[in-house]
Amino acid sequence: TLEEYWWGTDKALTWPDGEGCDQIVDDGGDSTLLLHEGKKFEDAFAKDGSLPDPATTTNAEFKCVLATIKGSIAKDPKRFTKMVARMIGVSEETTTGVHRLISMADKGELLFPAINVNDCVTKSKFDNVYGCRHSLPDGIMRATDVMLSGKKVVICGFGDVGKGSAESMKAQAAIVYITEIDPICALQACMQGYQVVTMEDVITTADVFITTTGNKDIITCEHMSKMKNNAIVGNIGHFDNEIQMEELEKASVRMNIKPQCDKYTFPDGHGVIVLAEG
Structure with a gap:
């Protein structure tokens, strides 16, 4: 806590x-x-x-x-x-x-x-990229036990952390989408074969959403209310304000599935699975 x-x-x-x-x-x-x-x-x-x-x-x-x-x-x-x-x-x-x-x-x-x-180059270009590439699929599978192959995965941000995260999802044969506001990073994602989209393009169809930005309110409560039932939401960026957890708590009913894995159900009956409370 x-x-x-x-x-x-x-x-x-x-x-x-x-x-x-x-x-x-x-x-x-x-x-x-x-x-x-x-x-x-x-x-x-x-x-x-x-x-x-x-x-x-x-x-x-x-x-x-x-x-x-x-x-x-x-x-x-x-x-x-x-x-x-x-x-x-x-x-x-x-x-x-x-x-x-x-x-x-x-x-x-x-x-x-x-x-x-x-x-330091041995941190930002190694830990951020390769450390996240290792830990993201491990964390998702330990928490949810879902098969990532064929899943539509949205990586929010394509900096060093986003690059490693996207690479790991691609290696799992997921269909990877990138959201990015920096035109250079967006172009890098495009040149590596990823589909660059806005959140609104994929909010109702994607299976997994991962924030990697270090900024706040990347995934809002309104976004989550539009996601498909049991969409998985997680953050590998930094603080817990990349996902609007406070607003989500107010707008939904929380059910703990297991440690670090909770389902938040909206009044209409559908819900999202949030890892590590954002």
């Missing part, structure tokens, strides 16, 4: 001496985010006694962040401040995490040095 995830992130930063770590190997920027938000709210608490209030946001994940920081301030109002002061630096291995860091640096908000590991 989100609560367990952020509890674990907080515990990873909790060291026996109470001072915390001095270097972070981050994945997605969540530990870095927690440190920065923690120091920000500790500064506010020192100034006027105000505490973070989870009720001030509708974002389920940020609610957990605020609750974690609130609990930390109650135990030690200078905990994150001390951690930031001793921090030598962070390395970040994901595309989206690097975007976060660049945004913070541009605004002058980055509190310690950061190393961009993601753009």
Whole structure:
């Protein structure tokens, strides 16, 4: 759950001496985010006694962040401040995490040095492509036990992750469609023999939808309401907002099939199977 995830992130930063770590190997920027938000709210608490209030946001994940920081301030109002002061630096291995860091640096908000590991060629051109090529079919088949051969599979995005994902589906003899807003990436997909389409072209006919973009709202609740019954929806991009899970939860009834595999049924009786809660 989100609560367990952020509890674990907080515990990873909790060291026996109470001072915390001095270097972070981050994945997605969540530990870095927690440190920065923690120091920000500790500064506010020192100034006027105000505490973070989870009720001030509708974002389920940020609610957990605020609750974690609130609990930390109650135990030690200078905990994150001390951690930031001793921090030598962070390395970040994901595309989206690097975007976060660049945004913070541009605004002058980055509190310690950061190393961009993601753009190292042996990461972006190997892990993103070949790692995803290996793990996507394995994950889909473990979760659903479906045969991918002959299935219509939509890969949303044709960056490095999308390229590896599309290649793995093609190797399974699936019929692969690509959605892509970047004209160069779309042309690359076309030149590799994929059909480049818009989501609206295939929303009612495809069997499997996989997001690979690192952006948000790639598959909306409205999209899912138009999909065929038992269409499989998954994300191998980054955060869980590539698929509109919050809106889907409100518009459907959830039934857990097995761990990391849920069916969401709409009022009309048809539903979609979502892997790992998006």
